[in-house]
Amino acid sequence: MPSQSRPPLHSELIYQTALELIQSQGLEKLSMRLLASKLGVDPMAIYHHIPNKAALLNGLYNNILEELFLLPIPDDAPWQTQLKNLVDNFRALALRYPSIFPSLLSSSTVLYNKQKALNLLLGVVRKTGLPDQAVVQASDAVFALVTGFIFLELGGLEAAKVHTGTEFLSTQSNPDFGHIEDLAQVLQSNQFKASFDFGFDAIVQGLEAMLKSAQ
Amino acid sequence: MPSQSRPPLHSELIYQTALELIQSQGLEKLSMRLLASKLGVDPMAIYHHIPNKAALLNGLYNNILEELFLLPIPDDAPWQTQLKNLVDNFRALALRYPSIFPSLLSSSTVLYNKQKALNLLLGVVRKTGLPDQAVVQASDAVFALVTGFIFLELGGLEAAKVHTGTEFLSTQSNPDFGHIEDLAQVLQSNQFKASFDFGFDAIVQGLEAMLKSAQ
DNA sequence: ACCTGAACACCGTTCAAGT
DNA sequence: ACCTGAACACCGTTCAAGT
Numbered sequence: 001m002p003s004q005s006r007p008p009l010h011s012e013l014i015y016q017t018a019l020e021l022i023q024s025q026g027l028e029k030l031s032m033r034l035l036a037s038k039l040g041v042d043p044m045a046i047y048h049h050i051p052n053k054a055a056l057l058n059g060l061y062n063n064i065l066e067e068l069f070l071l072p073i074p075d076d077a078p079w080q081t082q083l084k085n086l087v088d089n090f091r092a093l094a095l096r097y098p099s100i101f102p103s104l105l106s107s108s109t110v111l112y113n114k115q116k117a118l119n120l121l122l123g124v125v126r127k128t129g130l131p132d133q134a135v136v137q138a139s140d141a142v143f144a145l146v147t148g149f150i151f152l153e154l155g156g157l158e159a160a161k162v163h164t165g166t167e168f169l170s171t172q173s174n175p176d177f178g179h180i181e182d183l184a185q186v187l188q189s190n191q192f193k194a195s196f197d198f199g200f201d202a203i204v205q206g207l208e209a210m211l212k213s214a215q
Numbered sequence: 216m217p218s219q220s221r222p223p224l225h226s227e228l229i230y231q232t233a234l235e236l237i238q239s240q241g242l243e244k245l246s247m248r249l250l251a252s253k254l255g256v257d258p259m260a261i262y263h264h265i266p267n268k269a270a271l272l273n274g275l276y277n278n279i280l281e282e283l284f285l286l287p288i289p290d291d292a293p294w295q296t297q298l299k300n301l302v303d304n305f306r307a308l309a310l311r312y313p314s315i316f317p318s319l320l321s322s323s324t325v326l327y328n329k330q331k332a333l334n335l336l337l338g339v340v341r342k343t344g345l346p347d348q349a350v351v352q353a354s355d356a357v358f359a360l361v362t363g364f365i366f367l368e369l370g371g372l373e374a375a376k377v378h379t380g381t382e383f384l385s386t387q388s389n390p391d392f393g394h395i396e397d398l399a400q401v402l403q404s405n406q407f408k409a410s411f412d413f414g415f416d417a418i419v420q421g422l423e424a425m426l427k428s429a430q
Numbered sequence: 431a432c433c434t435g436a437a438c439a440c441c442g443t444t445c446a447a448g449t
Numbered sequence: 450a451c452c453t454g455a456a457c458a459c460c461g462t463t464c465a466a467g468t
Contacts, residue, residue, distance in 0.1 A: 108370045116392070122394035122398060123394045132397075132401045133409075137406070137410040138410075140407065140411075140413075141413050143367065144367055145360050145414065147363040147366060148360055148361070148366075151362060152355065152359055155323045179337035179341060180333065182347075183350065183351055186348055191351075194348075195353075195356055195359075198349075198355075202420065205417065205421065206417030
């Protein structure tokens with residue numbers, strides 16, 4: 001008779017609880033059994049609402065990406081601004097869900113909302129008026145840069161360690177890490193935002209140069 | 216008495232067998248128990264040579280990255296060429312180990328050889344003579360771009376599907392994917408190499424512009 | 431020194447049964 | 450219609466025992 005003290009199970013509640021579990025305990029801790037116990041339910045009850053764990057994760061991925069479409073991009077602004085807005089929104093979304101975003105990006109299942117996001121990106125880059133080939137190349141490059149930085153940044157403390165590399169430098173100087181030692185001060189400051197902007201601006205300027213030479 | 220028909224277990228043999236298993240069956244199929252059975256050994260025998268599964272994976276990651284240091288980069292070439300060589304070597308390495316490289320890149324454990332690779336990259340970018348801040352930003356950007364493209368490309372067939380997006384376009388036109396439809400021809404050709412070169416050249420030109428304005 | 435086997439504490443998922 | 454519980458086929462890892 002626990003059913004009288006508990007609201008009926010619905011997939012919304014399952015998704016929400018799963019996301020809380022992931023954000024608080026980490027993705028690797030998510031199991032159908034632990035999730036069920038957090039819901040106060042038999043492990044198998046979940047399977048009446050969601051077919052399996054893979055579907056649960058895909059649902060979570062789509063839900064998260066959904067938020068990207070709620071953030072407006074000014075339609076009258078120049079394409080440079082729109083593009084910057086879009087990638088900043090994407091980065092912000094990643095930082096809001098740090099324990100699930102890397103696996104969302106790595107996931108090779110085709111997500112409806114991943115497609116929709118790609119479509120959004122292509123739409124903005126098309127506003128340059130450049131030929132299709134250039135549009136696709138630039139979109140790919142922007143997407144790769146953004147996702148690469150998300151992985152870099154969400155490595156989090158670990159990424160910071162990779163950067164400073166103090167573990168392997170403890171006692172004496174190691175020629176394998178000479179440059180890391182020399183640049184330690186700058187590396188330790190971890191200015192990913194500045195590095196990202198450097199890469200983004202380079203790509204935008206590349207596009208502008210193409211526009212100029214096409215005139 | 217199977218021991219007489221089998222060479223004694225050594226960590227090299229374990230690593231090699233694990234890598235074969237991953238390359239043929241996929242990373243998700245790697246288990247200590249399956250690995251042991253492939254080695255013709257009790258599951259627990261492995262633990263006498265390698266402390267646990269995480270250590271096994273880290274060992275594999277380091278072994279793979281080791282190959283990067285075998286590929287020579289011409290020390291007398293201009294930095295642009297050296298940088299291109301380095302990133303091409305890295306991409307080639309990723310393509311040689313497609314089923315393990317994404318997890319190598321996602322791994323937040325600090326790998327000795329990941330540091331060494333970063334050091335290599337920093338060393339080449341320093342040859343520009345630009346200030347430390349710029350060197351670190353450009354290195355970050357190049358690293359993000361390269362890793363982002365590796366994820367894009369190693370999504371493999373799945374990535375191709377995301378690109379073409381045919382699953383969601385089957386019957387009628389969907390406004391969510393209008394740009395994908397329009398650009399389907401170019402997207403389907405999947406010219407990641409060209410897209411990567413576009414991004415890479417943009418960053419190199421960004422660095423060259425900084426050099427010019429510093430003169 | 432090296433390998434084995436039972437055991438522990440977990441997984442995801444199926445299926446027949448209960449209410 | 451919805452939930453339960455036993456069961457199956459797996460995991461990684463510990464530990465005492467064997468050779």
